[in-house]
Amino acid sequence: MRRLIVIVALAFLVVACTGGETKGAVSMTSPFIGGTQGLAIAFQDYRAEVFDGGQDPFDVIVKLENKGEALVPKDNVRVRLTGINPAEFGKSESLLTLLAPDDVVETRKTETGVLAGPAVFTEFVGLNHNGKISGASVQYTLRADVCYLYRTKAVSKLCVRDNLLTPRAGGICEIAESKSVYNSGAPVQIADFSESARAKDKLGFTFDIKNIGAGSVFQRNTFCDRTTRQPEHRVYVIVKSGLSGLTCTGLESGDIIAEGFVTLYGGSKTISCSQTIASRSDYEQVIGVEVIYDYEETIQNALTVKSAGE
Numbered sequence: 001m002r003r004l005i006v007i008v009a010l011a012f013l014v015v016a017c018t019g020g021e022t023k024g025a026v027s028m029t030s031p032f033i034g035g036t037q038g039l040a041i042a043f044q045d046y047r048a049e050v051f052d053g054g055q056d057p058f059d060v061i062v063k064l065e066n067k068g069e070a071l072v073p074k075d076n077v078r079v080r081l082t083g084i085n086p087a088e089f090g091k092s093e094s095l096l097t098l099l100a101p102d103d104v105v106e107t108r109k110t111e112t113g114v115l116a117g118p119a120v121f122t123e124f125v126g127l128n129h130n131g132k133i134s135g136a137s138v139q140y141t142l143r144a145d146v147c148y149l150y151r152t153k154a155v156s157k158l159c160v161r162d163n164l165l166t167p168r169a170g171g172i173c174e175i176a177e178s179k180s181v182y183n184s185g186a187p188v189q190i191a192d193f194s195e196s197a198r199a200k201d202k203l204g205f206t207f208d209i210k211n212i213g214a215g216s217v218f219q220r221n222t223f224c225d226r227t228t229r230q231p232e233h234r235v236y237v238i239v240k241s242g243l244s245g246l247t248c249t250g251l252e253s254g255d256i257i258a259e260g261f262v263t264l265y266g267g268s269k270t271i272s273c274s275q276t277i278a279s280r281s282d283y284e285q286v287i288g289v290e291v292i293y294d295y296e297e298t299i300q301n302a303l304t305v306k307s308a309g310e
Contacts, residue, residue, distance in 0.1 A: 033185050034182070036187055038068040041146050041299050043060070048301065052129045054131075056128065059123060059124060059125045062121070065117070066106045073103050074102050077099060081144055082142075083141045091126075101122065137307065139303070146297050147294055149295075150294070151292045156190075158179075160284070160285055165197050171282050175196065187212060190208070198274060201277055211268070217264060224296040239258045239289055240256065241273075245274075248272065
């Protein structure tokens with residue numbers, strides 16, 4: 001009796017460890033590290049207090065680290081200081097906007113683990129409060145607005161069966177269900193990927209594009225332009241199925257690829273696609289999705305200018 005109880009307990013343990021995986025389904029190992037960060041931004045060696053009178057020059061250094069999995073070329077990273085009047089600190093407005101001095105290299109997944117890219121430092125040198133303040137001190141909020149071009153890559157699978165509408169039981173996969181989706185590390189993510197049968201020779205699939213990060217999304221290559229509303233919340237999406245007959249609502253179809261700009265409303269957009277199926281066999285087809293966008297994040301800190309007392 002005791003032996004029987006042990007066997008039953010072990011059986012329950014085995015079932016629990018499967019995590020509810022569908023019997024017969026072929027699992028996919030993520031090719032990505034994952035995560036919801038792009039660039040991590042911080043002030044380096046920050047001086048929170050300086051003196052007036054033009055005798056206390058100081059630098060503001062912005063540290064950029066790429067926590068995601070997309071390389072950011074140096075010409076696609078703009079760092080802008082705001083919150084202070086440039087003229088009061090001995091600078092023109094143009095000198096408070098800089099491009100990164102080097103490419104911001106992505107974090108990479110290797111055979112032996114994760115390889116982080118080196119930090120990049122954007123330096124605003126020789127700021128100096130030239131005038132005299134009234135009173136003992138004045139406090140400013142110094143901000144660094146960082147805009148960079150980024151991209152998200154994601155993969156999932158479609159289930160193809162010899163009979164799409166009434167597949168026989170016990171196949172290698174199921175059509176009508178939610179699918180696992182794997183994302184590269186980035187602030188915009190692909191989520192809620194699901195598949196369904198739409199006709200005897202056609203499958204449908206939908207997925208959501210979501211801004212999961214703390215920043216704002218803009219149309220690619222606009223440097224996060226806020227002068228008009230048109231570039232805001234827009235991303236460029238590319239869907240690749242590898243099969244002829246792919247169409248996606250709102251995107252231009254190129255037979256095995258569909259692509260175009262879409263707008264995220266409330267930080268999200270649902271994409272609906274249709275895939276013609278010519279084959280009559282059971283297999284799983286990898287679907288690739290790429291999203292390209294400009295992303296803006298902001299950091300800020302207090303800057304106190306004190307009277308030099310002269």
